[in-house]
Structures are given as C-alpha cells and as structure tokens.
Amino acid sequence: MTVDPSLAELSDRLFSIAVALYSVAVVAFSAQLAFGRRPARQLVPAGSGGAGAPAAPPRTDRWGLAGLAVTVLGAAVHAGVLVTRGMAADRLPWGNMYEFATAVVLVGVVVYLVLAVRIPAVRDIGAFVLAPVVISLVATGLFLYTETGPLVAALRSSWLAVHVSTAILGFGIFFVSGIASVLYLLKLRSDARGAEAEGTFLSRLPGAVTLDRVAHRTAVFGFPIWTFAVIAGAIWAESAWGRYWGWDPKETWAFIAWVVYAGYLHARTTAGWRGRPAAWVDVVGLAVMVFNLLYVNMVSTGLHSYGGLD
Amino acid sequence: MTTTAPPRPAPAPPPPARPSLGTRVRGLWLRWWRRLTAMRTAIVLLFLLALAAIPGSLLPQRSLNQNAVRQYFADHPTLAPVLDRLYAFDVFGSPWFAAVYLLLFVSLIGCVVPRLAEHVRALRAAPPPAPRRLQRLPDSAELATPLTGPAALDVVEEELRVRRFRVVRRETGHADSAGSSGNGPELSAEKGFWKETGNLLFHLSLVALLLGLAGGKLWGYEGSILVTEGQGFCNAFQQYDTHSSGALVDSGDLSPLCIDLEDFRAEYEEDLTAASYTADIRYGGPGEEGEPATIGVNDPLRLDGDRVYVTGHGYAPRFTVTLADGTAFTDVSAPFLPSDQTTMSSEGALKLPDLGAGVEDQLALEGFFAPTGLMQGGVLTSIDPRPLNPQVAVLAYQGYLGLDSGLPQSVYSLDASQIERGRLAEVGRANLAVGETLTLPDGTAITFTGVSQFAALQFSHDPGQVWVLAAAIALLVGLLALLLLRRERFFARVGPAPDGGGTVLSVGSLTRGGGESATSFAELTGRLRAALDERSPTPSAPPSGGAAPEPEVPPSDR
Ligand code: HEM
Numbered sequence: 001m002t003v004d005p006s007l008a009e010l011s012d013r014l015f016s017i018a019v020a021l022y023s024v025a026v027v028a029f030s031a032q033l034a035f036g037r038r039p040a041r042q043l044v045p046a047g048s049g050g051a052g053a054p055a056a057p058p059r060t061d062r063w064g065l066a067g068l069a070v071t072v073l074g075a076a077v078h079a080g081v082l083v084t085r086g087m088a089a090d091r092l093p094w095g096n097m098y099e100f101a102t103a104v105v106l107v108g109v110v111v112y113l114v115l116a117v118r119i120p121a122v123r124d125i126g127a128f129v130l131a132p133v134v135i136s137l138v139a140t141g142l143f144l145y146t147e148t149g150p151l152v153a154a155l156r157s158s159w160l161a162v163h164v165s166t167a168i169l170g171f172g173i174f175f176v177s178g179i180a181s182v183l184y185l186l187k188l189r190s191d192a193r194g195a196e197a198e199g200t201f202l203s204r205l206p207g208a209v210t211l212d213r214v215a216h217r218t219a220v221f222g223f224p225i226w227t228f229a230v231i232a233g234a235i236w237a238e239s240a241w242g243r244y245w246g247w248d249p250k251e252t253w254a255f256i257a258w259v260v261y262a263g264y265l266h267a268r269t270t271a272g273w274r275g276r277p278a279a280w281v282d283v284v285g286l287a288v289m290v291f292n293l294l295y296v297n298m299v300s301t302g303l304h305s306y307g308g309l310d
Numbered sequence: 311m312t313t314t315a316p317p318r319p320a321p322a323p324p325p326p327a328r329p330s331l332g333t334r335v336r337g338l339w340l341r342w343w344r345r346l347t348a349m350r351t352a353i354v355l356l357f358l359l360a361l362a363a364i365p366g367s368l369l370p371q372r373s374l375n376q377n378a379v380r381q382y383f384a385d386h387p388t389l390a391p392v393l394d395r396l397y398a399f400d401v402f403g404s405p406w407f408a409a410v411y412l413l414l415f416v417s418l419i420g421c422v423v424p425r426l427a428e429h430v431r432a433l434r435a436a437p438p439p440a441p442r443r444l445q446r447l448p449d450s451a452e453l454a455t456p457l458t459g460p461a462a463l464d465v466v467e468e469e470l471r472v473r474r475f476r477v478v479r480r481e482t483g484h485a486d487s488a489g490s491s492g493n494g495p496e497l498s499a500e501k502g503f504w505k506e507t508g509n510l511l512f513h514l515s516l517v518a519l520l521l522g523l524a525g526g527k528l529w530g531y532e533g534s535i536l537v538t539e540g541q542g543f544c545n546a547f548q549q550y551d552t553h554s555s556g557a558l559v560d561s562g563d564l565s566p567l568c569i570d571l572e573d574f575r576a577e578y579e580e581d582l583t584a585a586s587y588t589a590d591i592r593y594g595g596p597g598e599e600g601e602p603a604t605i606g607v608n609d610p611l612r613l614d615g616d617r618v619y620v621t622g623h624g625y626a627p628r629f630t631v632t633l634a635d636g637t638a639f640t641d642v643s644a645p646f647l648p649s650d651q652t653t654m655s656s657e658g659a660l661k662l663p664d665l666g667a668g669v670e671d672q673l674a675l676e677g678f679f680a681p682t683g684l685m686q687g688g689v690l691t692s693i694d695p696r697p698l699n700p701q702v703a704v705l706a707y708q709g710y711l712g713l714d715s716g717l718p719q720s721v722y723s724l725d726a727s728q729i730e731r732g733r734l735a736e737v738g739r740a741n742l743a744v745g746e747t748l749t750l751p752d753g754t755a756i757t758f759t760g761v762s763q764f765a766a767l768q769f770s771h772d773p774g775q776v777w778v779l780a781a782a783i784a785l786l787v788g789l790l791a792l793l794l795l796r797r798e799r800f801f802a803r804v805g806p807a808p809d810g811g812g813t814v815l816s817v818g819s820l821t822r823g824g825g826e827s828a829t830s831f832a833e834l835t836g837r838l839r840a841a842l843d844e845r846s847p848t849p850s851a852p853p854s855g856g857a858a859p860e861p862e863v864p865p866s867d868r
Contacts, residue, residue: 150579156586157608224789231782240608242532242619242768244775245523247402248374252367256360263356270349288360296367
C-alpha cells in the first residue's frame with residue numbers, strides 16, 4: 001500500500017479552497033444580516049393595496065441564497081478533501097485527528113444545509129454556523145495537520161468504519177445543536193433588552209422558539225447515533241484491546257458527553273430546567289466533545305492515542 | 311451593650327396530636343423517596359456522575375497504568391497520599407463513584423417501575439374519554455358536515471383505524487351536570503404505545519447493563535504473559551506475569567486451557583507502520599495435542615466465555631553461555647521489552663543464577679537490543695523494527711543476584727541495590743552481532759546466537775460480556791423507539807350544527823414527542839374534511855375554527 005502523492009497534494013489544495021469558499025459564505029450571510037431589514041410589515045407602505053403578491057425576493061434574501069449556494073459548493077469541495085485523501089492512502093479517510101476533525105466539520109455543514117432547506121428561518125443563522133466552521137477548519141489545518149499515511153495495525157478493522165463514522169456523524173450533529181443553543185441563549189438576552197437591541201445582528205436571528213427547537217431536534221437526532229458509536233467502540237475495544245470498557249481517557253470523556261446529552265434531553269422535559277438551563281447543558285455537551293477531541297488526543301496518553309501528532 | 315427583649319411569642323396553638331413514630335417514619339421515607347425519584351434528581355445525579363468521572367480521566371489510574379501512578383507519587387510526594395486517600399487513583403472503583411451511580415439507578419428503578427405498571431394497565435384499558443372542552447387541547451378544530459352524527463363519527467373512525475389508532479366510541483359522552491347539549495356521541499383514539507414501551511425498555515436496559523458489568527467484574531479475571539516462540543503457558547494465576555480477578559473468582563476453578571505459541575509474525579508497511587501481528591498457536595486442555603489457531607490484533611481466540619488476545623510483541627535475544635570448564639548452556643533467552651514501538655529498540659535482562667556451584671557465581675546480562683542495529687558514535691541504536699541486523703549491547707555482571715532475598719524483583723532489569731552494594735560486579739561489556747562472543751575475565755564465553763520473537767498474550771474471562779452486549783442492543787432499540795415515535799391521542803365529538811342543518815364535528819389531539827404536532831394535525835383534519843365531503847350529498851359548509859396556536863413546549867411535562 002503506497003500513498004499517491006499527487007492525490008494527497010490535491011486533497012490539501014481542496015482543503016484551502018473549501019476554507020476560502022466558506023469564508024465567502026460567511027461574508028454573504030453577514031451581508032444578509034447587515035443589509036437585511038425587519039420583515040415585510042415595515043416595508044409595505046400603508047394603503048398599498050395589501051394582498052398584492054410579493055415581487056422578486058428582496059435583496060436580503062438574495063444575499064442569503066448566495067451564501068447558501070457558496071456553502072453548498074464549499075461542502076462539495078470539502079467532501080472532495082476527504083475523498084481524495086482516502087484515495088491517496090487507499091483507505092477510509094478518518095484515521096487521524098486531522099481527518100476526523102475535517103469530517104466532523106463537513107457533517108456539521110451538511111446538517112446545517114439540510115436544516116436550511118427544510119426550515120427557511122434557519123437560513124438566517126448561516127453566518128453563525130459558517131464562522132465557527134471556518135475557525136475550526138483553519139485550526140484543524142494549522143494544528144492538527146498530518147501527512148497522508150497508512151493506518152497502524154489496531155485501526156485495521158471494519159469496526160473503524162462503523163465506530164468512527166458514527167462518532168463523526170454524532171459529533172457533527174452535536175456541533176450544529178451546540179451552535180443553535182448558543183444562539184438561543186444570545187437571542188434570549190437580546191430579546192430581554194427589547195427595543196435597545198433592535199437593529200443588531202442578534203435581533204435578526206430566527207425566534208428563540210425556533211432556535212431552541214433546532215437545538216433539541218438535532219440533539220435528539222445525534223444522541224442515538226452517539227450512543228451507537230460508543231457501543232460500537234466498546235465492541236471494537238473488546239476485540240482489539242481485550243476488554244470492552246476500560247475507562248481509558250477517551251472512553252471516559254465519551255461517556256461524560258453521553259451523560260451530559262442524556263441530561264440535556266431530560267432537562268428539556270423537566271419543569272424548571274427547560275429553556276435557558278437546558279440550553280447551557282447542550283453547550284456544555286459540545287464543549288465536552290471538543291475537549292475529548294483535543295485534550296485527550298494531545299495531552300493525555302491512552303490506548304486511543306492514534307492522533308498522528310508528533 | 312443593650313439588648314431589647316424579643317417580643318413575646320404569641321401563645322402557640324395547641325400542638326396537633328403527634329402522629330405515631332411509624333407514620334412519621336413512613337411519611338419521611340415517602341418524602342425522600344419521592345424526591346429521589348423525581349426527574350430533577352435524575353438530572354442532578356446524571357451531572358454528578360459526569361463530574362465524578364472527570365478526575366478519573368485527568369489523574370493517572372491504577373487500573374490503567376501503575377507506573378504513571380508511581381510517577382505521580384514521585385512527582386507530588388505531599389499531594390499524592392492525600393489524593394490517594396480520596397481514591398483519586400481508583401476513581402472508577404471508589405465508594406463515592408459507586409454511590410453516585412447506585413443512587414442514580416435506585417432513582418431510575420423507582421421512576422421506571424411505577425411507569426411500567428401504569429403502562430401495562432394502559433395497554434389493556436380503553437383510551438380515556440374525551441375531555442369536556444376539546445378546544446382546550448393543544449391542537450383542535452371544528453368541521454361542519456351535513457352527515458348525521460354517527461355517520462360522521464364512522465368516517466372519523468375509519469380514517470383513524472387506517473392510521474393504526476385504537477378507537478373507542480362512546481354514545482353518551484360526558485354526563486354534563488348542567489345538562490347542556492353539545493356532549494353528544496364521542497370517539498377516543500390512541501396510538502404510539504411503542505414510544506412508552508421504548509422508554510421503559512431503554513431505562514430498564516440501563517439497569518441490565520449495569521448488572522452485566524458488575525457480574526463480569528465479580529466473576530471475571532484476566533491474566534497477561536509474555537510467551538516466546540516455541541513456549542507456552544496454562545491458565546493458572548501462578549503462571550501469569552500479572553493478573554487480576556473479581557471477588558467471586560475461585561482461583562482453583564479457572565478454565566483448564568493451555569496455549570503454545572508456535573510462530574509469531576509482525577508485518578510492516580514501507581514507512582514501517584505496523585500493519586499486522588499474527589500468532590500461530592495451539593490450544594487445548596493440559597496434556598492434549600491441541601487445536602491450531604491463528605490469532606492477531608482485532609482477531610482474538612474466542613472460546614466459550616474465554617478469550618485470548620495478542621496485546622503486544624517484542625524480541626528475546628538468545629545466548630549461548632560456555633563456562634571455562636566447557637559446560638555450555640545453549641540458547642538461553644529472556645524477553646526484552648520494547649522501549650520504542652517504531653524501531654522496536656528494547657531493553658531487558660537475562661539472569662542465570664544456576665550456572666556454577668556457589669551463590670556468588672551467578673551471571674547476569676543487562677542490555678539493549680536493536681532488531682536492525684546501527685552504531686552511531688559508539689552507541690547502538692535501532693533504525694528498523696524488523697530483525698534485519700540484530701545486535702545487542704550487553705553489560706555482564708557476576709556475583710549474587712539476590713533472587714532469593716525474599717524481595718520481589720523485576721525480571722526485566724537487575725536489582726540496582728545489589729550492584730550498589732558491590733555484591734554484583736560488572737565484568738565485561740560489548741556490542742555483539744549474531745555469532746559474536748564476549749569473553750569474560752574468568753574464561754566464560756557469551757555468544758549472541760540469534761533472536762526469537764515473543765508475543766504478549768492476555769487471557770480474559772468475562773461471563774457478563776454477552777449480557778452487556780444484549781443490554782446495549784436493547785438500550786439502542788428502546789432509545790430509537792423513545793425518540794422517533796410519537797404518542798398521540800385523538801378525540802372527536804359530534805353535536806348539532808347551530809343553524810340546525812347537519813352536524814358539527816369537534817376534534818382535538820394531544821401529542822407527546824416526535825417534533826411538530828401542528829402540521830400532522832392539520833394534515834389529518836384535511837383528510838377528514840375530504841372524507842366527510844366525499845360521503846356528503848352536497849359539499850360541506852366551510853369549516854369554522856382552526857388549529858390552536860402551537861404551545862412552546864410539548865405536553866410531555868412530568
Ligand atoms: C442513567 C441514567 C439515565 C439516562 C442515561 C437516561 C436517558 C434518557 C433519555 C435519553 C431520554 C429521552 C428524552 C426525550 O424524550 O427526549 C429519557 C427520558 C426519560 N427519562 Fe431517563 N435517563 C436516565 C435516568 C432516568 C431516571 C433516574 C429517571 C427517573 C427519575 C428517568 C426518567 C425519564 C423519563 C420519565 C423520561 C421520559 C420523558 C418523556 O417522556 O418525555 N430517567 N431518559
């Protein structure tokens with residue numbers, strides 16, 4: 001098994017292109033927020049005959065649509081990063097932290113796009129999703145970059161496909177959920193300030209109820225996937241390391257994240273925890289996921305130290 | 311300093327008759343039990359569990375890495391004993407960690423068992439009667455139709471049955487004390503029992519999982535051993551280099567199994583990443599010929615309740631020692647532990663206590679092994695994990711090894727205190743390639759004759775494992791049902807239309823879980839309207855009423 005250097009190089013180039021496209025999308029979505037006006041009621045002059053069909057989409061929508069289009073393009077290129085990397089090394093492209101983080105962010109972008117298509121209000125949070133996406137990708141490229149290479153023996157198992165892909169899916173979905181909860185908390189604050197906040201970016205976000213619902217629904221979607229990923233990891237650990245659960249740091253933090261998200265789902269159905277406290281739990285969940293990726297791979301040592309960093 | 315007298319307390323009302331001690335204890339117990347099994351407590355306990363696990367990942371743990379704990383004690387001599395008293399190095403076996411999860415599980419059982427009973431009852435009972443005012447439900451609507459009341463309810467029933475609702479018709483409806491009309495024949499329907507079934511399955515599976523985990527710990531054991539090619543071991547605690555066992559394991563009762571390692575191979579990629587390890591073994595009862603098997607990373611030997619893993623590998627250099635009198639000990643060897651996994655440079659010791667007559671004539675070699683050696687500035691290093699050019703750098707010692715001193719010694723290094731005390735003296739050193747010899751001052755010749763591979767094997771017995779897997783699968787199934795299904799109650803009641811012609815059909819629904827209810831309710835009422843129109847001789851009047859605004863939270867409050 002040899003690494004194809006030209007494909008590996010192409011993958012790296014696509015990575016830069018994806019980051020550039022996402023940055024353009026951030027600009028477009030910001031323009032949508034900046035030039036956007038409050039919904040139509042302020043635009044329609046009194047007595048203009050009311051029921052007339054709305055004309056061409058207002059300018060603000062055009063910025064939003066442009067942002068969406070560029071994001072779709074970015075996601076396609078982003079997928080190309082992983083595909084070419086996998087082809088270069090002739091294996092699944094998630095064998096080290098760089099590849100894992102790149103894939104997680106891609107899932108986050110795709111989840112956002114799916115939501116944006118299904119719930120138009122969600123389009124308005126584009127800037128707030130893609131800015132963290134750009135930051136995460138740049139950090140991934142700067143700090144986690146690893147040359148394309150073959151996998152170590154313990155990773156050569158079909159459970160790699162099952163365990164790591166579902167972990168990536170779950171993480172990417174929680175990424176969007178966490179952002180929605182952060183926005184929900186910000187939105188609540190801006191709502192509380194009332195007229196004073198009028199005209200700020202935050203006042204143009206979708207309503208708090210929508211944000212909360214997006215956060216909850218994505219978490220509900222991600223939780224069984226994450227549960228499955230943890231179970232698959234235990235099954236794999238049983239055959240690779242001789243025990244299904246050993247409180248290795250990575251396992252411990254996966255468990256902590258699982259418990260925090262279970263806490264979030266409970267909080268959402270419990271009087272006194274709903275709303276703000278529940279949203280904070282969701283944010284803590286995302287923080288735990290990121291901590292698990294960065295700290296546990298880079299600082300502590302355990303059986304999971306396949307990060308590929310020297 | 312002045313003080314003002316407190317106002318006299320008003321005369322206390324006569325104390326109520328003191329309830330008996332039994333009643334009070336029961337009341338107190340009930341109060342605490344209710345508090346423990348409240349959802350809020352469950353949330354707090356979940357967070358406590360997460361918090362309790364954190365030190366276990368940040369501090370070294372004995373169960374994972376004894377050496378790291380020892381190092382921590384050396385680095386933090388004052389702090390470490392204090393932390394140790396708090397079980398900080400055995401977090402996952404500590405009483406306080408157990409306290410949190412046991413409380414959580416008591417809470418869980420207390421929460422789920424009553425719900426289980428209620429669920430079983432609800433499974434057999436008919437859907438409850440419609441609430442008096444359907445308009446108060448989260449989703450409701452009114453449909454006007456020229457059909458008669460019973461005919462309209464027939465249509466509704468049909469539509470609901472197609473959607474797999476359980477439907478009950480009640481002719482009388484609520485007995486309205488005011489005697490007002492408008493409480494005509496009604497219909498209650500319900501579906502989505504699988505959601506609650508999933509909820510119960512999920513939470514009960516958690517309990518089952520914990521039981522399996524605990525059982526596996528109590529009746530399970532694990533032993534590790536380094537086995538050089540051509541050698542073997544039998545499953546007994548005395549044979550293992552290290553072992554651990556649960557409280558209920560009887561050491562005389564281990565599975566009678568012996569393993570021989572016939573051949574070990576490690577394969578590498580071009581960039582020297584390890585690609586695979588495979589061990590050809592024979593396994594069987596003591597004294598049996600044994601069955602052949604090949605095991606490797608990700609591919610253990612699985613026998614009924616027992617598993618044998620390859621967890622690592624390394625090299626065991628072989629030496630022939632020829633004493634001055636011509637007595638030869640051929641192919642003595644000891645496993646050297648890899649100190650660097652990428653180049654497999656290894657360190658170890660070979661102890662030969664029984665060469666000569668006296669205890670002062672013992673011989674030992676301590677050394678460094680390189681599978682592919684390279685001399686750099688007089689220092690031997692390894693540049694490749696494969697045994698392409700095996701070399702050893704050895705220090706030879708003679709004297710008393712102290713093996714029978716009663717203190718345990720590492721088999722991988724010499725006892726430094728024996729050297730310090732001068733009881734063990736260095737008598738020669740050399741870098742040897744295969745076939746080369748180091749001759750000591752007393753005429754003893756030490757020849758490096760080659761290298762064998764050893765495999766680190768682990769024998770594991772965990773009777774709870776299958777149980778845990780089954781519980782995990784049940785948990786996932788329950789979780790999917792719980793999260794994806796929705797539980798729905800649908801009610802309909804007919805009354806005469808205010809203008810006298812036809813019927814007004816009031817419908818309402820109550821949904822728990824599964825996202826947005828308003829859209830699906832609108833869809834269902836749309837279908838009902840169409841079905842009613844189909845059956846009507848003339849198109850129905852435009853409907854009045856509409857879906858109530860959706861509440862902010864689903865009605866799943868507890
Ligand atoms: C190991 C601890 C626990 C875990 C991991 C866990 C997990 C979950 C999850 C993921 C849900 C789904 C939430 C949703 O509907 O969105 C749930 C629901 C629920 N849990 Fe737990 N749970 C645990 C302990 C408990 C305990 C101790 C109680 C009782 C005090 C409890 C009572 C409930 C109830 C009543 C629901 C249903 C909520 C509803 O119907 O909307 N759980 N649990």
